[in-house]
Amino acid sequence: MFFHIVLERNMQLHPRHFGRDLRDKLVAKLMKDVEGTCSGRHGFIVAITGIESVGKGLIRDGTGFVTFPVKYQCVVFRPFKGEILEAVVTMVNKMGFFAEAGPVQIFVSNHLIPDDMEFQSGDIPNYTTSDGSVKIQKDSEVRLKIIGTRVDATEIFCIGTIKDDFLGVISDPGATS
């Protein structure tokens, strides 16, 4: 799920950036530093949408670096248990398959793949129905439901299922090419 929230971060800026465009430099550095990172608490920071405030800088002894407390608005993506996501399959093996929904990695184990889909090893390992009409392989797009999340300080990992109504493959690159 996406959220638009306000976060705060202490930014350290090198003295060479002090000048007219100090603020721009600060924002650019902030974007570079936080966009794409993940915190267990808030999820993945997708994009910074605005700066709320830049506090008073504090000069650090010895280095001349200055620390600014910056409050910024950003869009975060935080997966939740029970959430339905669309994801791209990145790897298929005998134990199941891995998929990505943006920055989130999701593992679907083989017992959460419908029983009528069998694992086929080979050049392109895949799960296929007995009549061959549905196939899950690398780059397939699937709709899945998250049934568990592992949230670490800097990482979120999910496990999902496609063994439910309206879940499973939503497009098959093999069929079009």
Add this chain to the structure above:
Amino acid sequence: MGSIEPFNRLVKLAARAFYDDITTKGENQPKTGRSDNRGIAVVILDALTRRQWVREEDLAKDLKLHTKQLRRTLRFFEEEKLVTRDHRKETAKGAKIYNAAVAATADGQQTGREGDEKLKMHTHSYCCLDYAQIYDVVRYRLHRMKKKLKDELESKNTVQEYICPNCSKRYTALDALRLISPYDEYFHCESCNGVLVAESDKLAAQELGDGDDNARRRRHENLKDMLTKMEEQLKPLIDQLARVKDLPVPEFGSLQAWELRANAAGRSVNGDLNANDPSKSSQGLGFGGTPMPYVGETKVEVAFSGIDQKGENVKSANSSAPMKVLPPWMIKEGMNLTKEQRGETKVETKGGSLTASELSDDKKSTTANDDAKNIQDEYVKAYYAALLMRQREQEEAVKKEQESGNAAMSNEAYNTSTERQVGMKSKREDDYEGDDNEWEEAPPTGGTTEHFKVKDLNVEAEASEDDEDDIDWEEG
């Protein structure tokens, strides 16, 4: 309010099904046999089905429980969404309102609690079953239980576990990212690099060495057993839920709303004169007791005096007094008000009754100009406006009857109608001031009633019908 019985049964069944073995003791207390209070939750819920809003101290006293223990259990039930609680600081007066409400619902006389007359503020907690929510909570709980078992049965939504056959280290699917190997399509043990096997057994995870199929089957059977057992054992509860489904849910509302309603109901049941609560009894004294004789006297006088102006005023004075007696109007309106407003109304009501008695004592009333009573006056005005409308209608009906020369009309009805008719014509505030003045003069004239009578009888033939009525009334 719908019948409460089916819902109480639901509560009792749910209590026994889900809260039978709940212990509510602090974590740090030792678990000795003596302090084992399992089952107390059921007792408390049962007790609550026999009450509405109840002060928690009273409940504890009734159940011979320690207040702390009761609180702990109630807090638990609050979290479980079975009861709503309310806490408020109150003086003895607030407690009285509650007591009156209790007395009203128990339709007995108020058990006067003279003990708590002190003016200290105490925080009191009240609790009450929330039937609507209980219904939902129980249904949700059953739904979750069933869903969990069914999901397990179909191995849906379960986190796959993996085990290393070499070192018996366990992993879950959440570790998958760390377990994949670039060389084959299996998961590998982090410690010994052995190939992990899926552990398809969750609820019946004990039989490890068994073949996959065997374990799966056994687990399946276990789950099925559990599901059927659940359906069997909870059948009475489920049946009761179905029975309750289309019934209107008993709703007590918030503590304040409930008190207001209970008090109002108690009043209308007990009648005006033997009122339970203080505000009411004062009204009863003011209007039910003293003024009535005066009403009778004045009427006679007016009818014979032939001085219409004066008579009307006196009459309207009387009419204003009985009008104020009606407490149900105040109370019903009051229920929509905030508490302060209601409090004001109450004070006002008392003031009103005072005014009446003052009047009857021929003293000048001062209440009308009081700033604090402006709101009350607004209400009174609104009330009179409504009343006048109705009176006009009644009056017309009465007039018709009069015109048809219905001699059988009761004296009382007749008097009331004239009185109202008169009262209708003059504005309410004018009445008030007029009353006071007239009142002072009234008793002396009352003393000379017979003079007037004779005179008027001679002078006004028209009024003869009235006269007769009045005389009868006086004598009777």
